[in-house]
Amino acid sequence: MANIKKLSVSTVYGKIDLKTVLNRDAPLPIMRVYGQAVSQKRGESAYGPWVALLGQFRAVPINADGVLGEPHDAATLHLPDVALTPILVALASGPTTFAIELQVQKASNGKPGGSPYEYAFKHLLAPAESDPLKVLESQMLAAPGGDTDADAKPAAKSGKK
Numbered sequence: 001m002a003n004i005k006k007l008s009v010s011t012v013y014g015k016i017d018l019k020t021v022l023n024r025d026a027p028l029p030i031m032r033v034y035g036q037a038v039s040q041k042r043g044e045s046a047y048g049p050w051v052a053l054l055g056q057f058r059a060v061p062i063n064a065d066g067v068l069g070e071p072h073d074a075a076t077l078h079l080p081d082v083a084l085t086p087i088l089v090a091l092a093s094g095p096t097t098f099a100i101e102l103q104v105q106k107a108s109n110g111k112p113g114g115s116p117y118e119y120a121f122k123h124l125l126a127p128a129e130s131d132p133l134k135v136l137e138s139q140m141l142a143a144p145g146g147d148t149d150a151d152a153k154p155a156a157k158s159g160k161k
Contacts (some may be wrong), residue, residue, distance in 0.1 A: 001071045006052065007033065009119075010077035010104070012059040020064060021117045027103035033077065034099035037091050041076070052135065053077040056097070058130060062101075065151045070108055099124040099161035 004011060021028055037056030042051050057077040061069035079087070083100055088095040095136045102119045107118045 001073060002051040004158070005071050005074060006076040006078060007057055007059045007072060007074045009080070012062045012072050016117060017064075018116065020103050022106055024105075027105040027120050029066065029101050029103050031062055031102050032060045032081075032100070033079070034058055034097075034124065035077070035103060036095055036097045037077070037087055038095045040088060040091065041063050050078065051084060051088065053079070053084070053091070061137070 009016070009030065016030070024101060035055055037053040037055040037057075039054045040051055041054055042049065044050070051060060054076060056073075056075065058071050058073050059077075060071045063069060079137055080102070087098055090098070101124055103120045103122065104117050107114065107116055110116055
């Protein structure tokens with residue numbers, strides 16, 4: 001296990017292979033990240049403003065064949081915005097733990113001059129009972145009518161063709 005200064009896609013996984021990403025139909029898992037965030041750090045670089053999480057973190061790269069590599073530990077974690085934002089929201093209520101698999105996929109709405117790929121993530125642990133969305137969902141299921149959006153049927157289309 002390697003202790004490094006900071007965890008990021010580039011320090012743990014390395015360079016994204018564009019051909020591999022663009023030739024896949026499914027997202028490409030690139031690393032698992034888990035730990036506890038206790039605060040955040042903001043700064044600015046030649047690439048613009050950035051936000052990092054501070055705490056105890058471990059990241060494990062995943063090669064193209066799905067094999068896990070050597071774990072890396074650090075007290076600073078840089079994540080793509082898509083994964084960072086939900087953690088920052090939870091962190092506003094106090095220290096938060098998480099476990100995610102970071103993925104890269106073809107950009108869903110590629111723009112001229114923009115990146116041909118985008119990041120995505122999936123949770124590796126089920127939400128805690130205290131998770132605000134889980135609490136609200138439980139309350140909605142217990143209420144008269146008891147449907148959530150996930151259970152609701154789509155509205156019938158009306159109008160002329």
